Amino acid sequence: MINNTEAVKVIDSKRGDAVFVATMNANNVSFGLPTVTSNEKLDFPISGAMSKASSVGLGLALAQPQRKVVVLDGDGSLLMNLGSMVTVSNKAPTNLYHFLFDNGVYAVTGGQPVPGTGRSDWEEMAKGAGYAAVFNFDNLEDLATGIDQVLASTGPVFIRLAVTPEIENSAVQDRPRPSRSVLTAFKELPEALAKS
Amino acid sequence: MTTQDAVIHPAAIINELKKNDVTHVVWLPDSETNFMFELLTGEPALDLVPVCREGETMAIAAGLWVGGKKPVVLIQNTGIFESGDSIRGLGLDVHQPLVMLIGYRGWSRHGLTNDSAARFIEHILHAWGINYYLIETDDDADRITLALAEADRNQKPVAVLVGTEFGA
Numbered sequence: 001m002i003n004n005t006e007a008v009k010v011i012d013s014k015r016g017d018a019v020f021v022a023t024m025n026a027n028n029v030s031f032g033l034p035t036v037t038s039n040e041k042l043d044f045p046i047s048g049a050m051s052k053a054s055s056v057g058l059g060l061a062l063a064q065p066q067r068k069v070v071v072l073d074g075d076g077s078l079l080m081n082l083g084s085m086v087t088v089s090n091k092a093p094t095n096l097y098h099f100l101f102d103n104g105v106y107a108v109t110g111g112q113p114v115p116g117t118g119r120s121d122w123e124e125m126a127k128g129a130g131y132a133a134v135f136n137f138d139n140l141e142d143l144a145t146g147i148d149q150v151l152a153s154t155g156p157v158f159i160r161l162a163v164t165p166e167i168e169n170s171a172v173q174d175r176p177r178p179s180r181s182v183l184t185a186f187k188e189l190p191e192a193l194a195k196s
Numbered sequence: 197m198t199t200q201d202a203v204i205h206p207a208a209i210i211n212e213l214k215k216n217d218v219t220h221v222v223w224l225p226d227s228e229t230n231f232m233f234e235l236l237t238g239e240p241a242l243d244l245v246p247v248c249r250e251g252e253t254m255a256i257a258a259g260l261w262v263g264g265k266k267p268v269v270l271i272q273n274t275g276i277f278e279s280g281d282s283i284r285g286l287g288l289d290v291h292q293p294l295v296m297l298i299g300y301r302g303w304s305r306h307g308l309t310n311d312s313a314a315r316f317i318e319h320i321l322h323a324w325g326i327n328y329y330l331i332e333t334d335d336d337a338d339r340i341t342l343a344l345a346e347a348d349r350n351q352k353p354v355a356v357l358v359g360t361e362f363g364a
């Protein structure tokens with residue numbers, strides 16, 4: 001199993017001028033992208049619309065074909081928008097990298113298992129949906145070794161990461177808030193894209 | 197105008213989209229808009245983005261918009277009911293100037309409709325505070341331009357209800 005923060009660090013270390021579209025676990029303000037990012041202006045959090053990271057990422061990838069778009073998704077999130085995997089492969093954006101942080105649970109609601117945990121197979125689903133390349137990592141060392149190959153592959157690429165569940169049980173109003181709202185990110189991204 | 201003429205033709209819609217520099221049509225086919233498919237796929241100025249479920253459309257459009265493109269969404273009213281959270285979170289909350297062309301299944305100005313998709317859609321749009329225009333014939337097509345201008349001016353989604361089936 002891979003630690004969430006360490007996984008995001010590895011991906012962020014190779015980002016270049018890529019946009020990160022992040023939701024759920026991977027965007028957690030305690031152990032996700034906001035804690036390690038090296039280019040906040042090109043981070044695009046969409047926690048306000050659970051499940052739609054892959055769809056927003058597809059739109060960005062089509063709009064910015066010369067730039068890598070990296071989606072940091074959650075398993076419970078993607079299960080709510082499973083058809084988007086076929087929508088993505090159908091348009092086949094060569095610059096889209098879809099990372100799935102698979103912890104098997106709904107971490108922000110107390111750790112209830114998501115449907116299909118231990119039964120369904122993300123790697124096979126991504127292959128069946130038609131992604132151009134599919135990777136599967138269940139330890140940090142392999143991810144660190146393989147990340148260059150992942151990002152050198154022609155998209156759309158799907159990368160399943162087996163991550164350790166980090167369960168949140170505190171009251172929602174007591175949890176740390178993100179420093180940038182979704183609306184702020186929407187307002188700032190066009191300028192950041194123009195500058196980089 | 198004869199009954200034969202009182203329809204809207206795909207070319208009239210596409211001309212409005214091209215006139216306004218729309219770049220992408222994010223859509224899921226329905227019986228009110230299916231005749232547009234052939235023209236849309238053959239139109240180099242418009243990139244067609246087919247989806248599996250309607251809630252994807254506003255999210256894909258959000259990515260296209262923030263990336264510098266000008267998309268519209270083309271779905272049926274039934275799909276609007278499915279898309280509530282996307283319209284809220286990635287339309288209204290982020291001030292996306294998105295025009296949603298909506299096939300008005302069940303629409304009739306000739307009496308009562310038994311189709312709940314028609315009976316509820318305008319109430320839903322009112323509840324969200326989303327303004328809408330109705331188009332039924334080619335003469336109405338320029339309301340798409342009005343909708344695009346309004347969405348841009350108010351930085352907010354606007355709907356265009358397609359209240360008749362397209363002519364071939």
